[in-house]
Amino acid sequence: MDKILIKSATLVYPGHEKNGQTFDILLEDGVIKAYGEHDSISDDGVAVIDGSNQFLAPGFFDLNANFGEPGLETKETIRSGCAAAMAGGFTGVAIQPNTQPPLHSRSEVSTLINGAKEELVSIYPIGAISKDRSGNDLAELYDMKLAGAAAFSNGNKSIQQAGLMSRALLYCKGFDGLVMAFAEDYSISNQAPMNEGEVSTYLGIKGNPNLAEEIMIARDLALAVYHGAPIHFSTISTSGSVALIREAKQKGIRVTCDVSAHHLVLTDDLVKSFDSHYKVNPPLRTQADIEALKTGLLDGTIDAIVSQHTPQEVEYKRVEFEIAKNGIIALQTVLPLVLRAGLPLVTLIEKLAINPRKILNIPLPRLDVGEMANLVLFNPEEKWIFDAQTNKSKSGNSPFYQSELTGKVTLVINKHKQYKG
Structure with a gap:
């Protein structure tokens, strides 16, 4: 993974001090390097993801x-x-x-x-x-x-x-x-x-x-x-x-x-x-x-x-x-x-x-500088079609196959790896 800057995403993390706040977050090789107010982090030489109208969560x-x-x-x-x-x-x-x-x-x-x-x-x-x-x-x-x-x-x-x-x-x-x-x-x-x-x-x-x-x-x-x-x-x-x-x-x-x-x-x-x-x-x-x-x-x-x-x-x-x-x-x-x-x-x-x-008594993901990122970015209003092209499972048994769904995952990061939806 290279450097990724997620801009203007709103955090949804009950119990976290920044829950409900909108901010920018910088990731490098899957590790949180910085986060702060909008435009407070330089975006030179990094891949920028527009998090406007999207939500960041564990x-x-x-x-x-x-x-x-x-x-x-x-x-x-x-x-x-x-x-x-x-x-x-x-x-x-x-x-x-x-x-x-x-x-x-x-x-x-x-x-x-x-x-x-x-x-x-x-x-x-x-x-x-x-x-x-x-x-x-x-x-x-x-x-x-x-x-x-x-x-x-x-x-x-x-x-x-x-x-x-x-x-x-x-x-x-x-x-x-x-x-x-x-x-x-x-x-x-x-x-x-x-x-x-x-x-x-x-x-x-x-x-x-x-x-x-x-x-x-x-x-x-x-x-x-x-x-x-x-x-x-x-x-x-x-x-x-x-x-x-x-x-x-x-x-x-x-x-x-x-x-x-x-x-x-x-x-x-x-x-x-x-x-x-x-x-x-x-x-x-x-x-x-x-x-x-x-x-x-x-x-x-x-x-x-x-x-x-x-x-x-x-x-x-x-x-x-x-x-x-x-x-x-x-x-x-x-x-x-x-x-x-x-x-x-x-x-x-x-x-x-x-x-x-x-x-299961598993530690919660930490949103702190220096921690390995374990995050999902999603847009609750984006529409997409669940079909053979978007289905990642080996099977296709779903009543929602060939249907338009609302709510899409756009980015997942864990274990120093990333997935872009």
């Missing part, structure tokens, strides 16, 4: 993304996943263990970390709670922690055995590990393909009720209280889940949670098209659930927003809705969707950049 951090590697490279490789992440403004990504083999031992965790060393995006593997993600026996949790696992989850397979979840919480408590729970009671949901409600009744499709998520959250909260252990809930989707977690926080229980960006803007009404790109898990819920999720974000009940990036090959999506695989590619569409949801920019940065790092 690089986004995703708590829930799926890359295919190892084993499912036809869906996404480390390289293509990192390319999609940086195009979406992310400088850090926590990777779910939904791979083949799963991230269930030191070997897979180390492979993922070593494979991403040269990437702009920092990768944080999430180790599987159970061997083979089978939900029967605990995996090598402490060994994975020593190898660099940032937390532990069973990925998109919810832990059905209360005893196993209990042991995982107790064991992780001993070495300050964090359990990230995906809440779904299969005996209630029957792993149905869409939300249970008026639309599922109208379409004649079996529904996955809110209760399937909420009863599992209630169970895992009780287990966390019993052991005095922290717990994080991934991709909550219902108004009842928000209420349960809000009450738990008010009681002082050590609980955090996140929501996917698409669950803030898409409802189950869209399933009427039978477009398999709207098939996700948890399923798209109702507008009432969306309003509860937004309220939860604003009042602090929900701590973070995630992409839930889930690439799938075309043959798994271009089939009947009921047999299609769950998931959409989402790393590049998080910013436009959160802006569409109408959240304030300060809330956006808090939920996308600050809180995710706090949840």
Whole structure:
């Protein structure tokens, strides 16, 4: 990297002394050399980026993304996943263990970390709670922690055995590990393909009720209280889940949670098209659930927003809705969707950049002279088309493909590397 001067950008960094201020910032080889008022820094011999009407923030951090590697490279490789992440403004990504083999031992965790060393995006593997993600026996949790696992989850397979979840919480408590729970009671949901409600009744499709998520959250909260252990809930989707977690926080229980960006803007009404790109898990819920999720974000009940990036090959999506695989590619569409949801920019940065790092106990990027830059510059009003030319993922399963989106990342800097959008 050469010298870069970003001029007239407005900082969005809650808690920083310059939050909300507009200034110029000089970077050299990815290191912050100076910042000050507009035109206070010489621009001789440097590449100038006009930051007018743009916002500078710490690089986004995703708590829930799926890359295919190892084993499912036809869906996404480390390289293509990192390319999609940086195009979406992310400088850090926590990777779910939904791979083949799963991230269930030191070997897979180390492979993922070593494979991403040269990437702009920092990768944080999430180790599987159970061997083979089978939900029967605990995996090598402490060994994975020593190898660099940032937390532990069973990925998109919810832990059905209360005893196993209990042991995982107790064991992780001993070495300050964090359990990230995906809440779904299969005996209630029957792993149905869409939300249970008026639309599922109208379409004649079996529904996955809110209760399937909420009863599992209630169970895992009780287990966390019993052991005095922290717990994080991934991709909550219902108004009842928000209420349960809000009450738990008010009681002082050590609980955090996140929501996917698409669950803030898409409802189950869209399933009427039978477009398999709207098939996700948890399923798209109702507008009432969306309003509860937004309220939860604003009042602090929900701590973070995630992409839930889930690439799938075309043959798994271009089939009947009921047999299609769950998931959409989402790393590049998080910013436009959160802006569409109408959240304030300060809330956006808090939920996308600050809180995710706090949840995993990762140091926040520092905006000080001499520090390595970890920044994203974005224009919340710039429009762009998400298509084969702009998509950086190896897969194309998105309901927003070929659509015009508002909110574009223009510059990402991390680890002495840069990406220009």
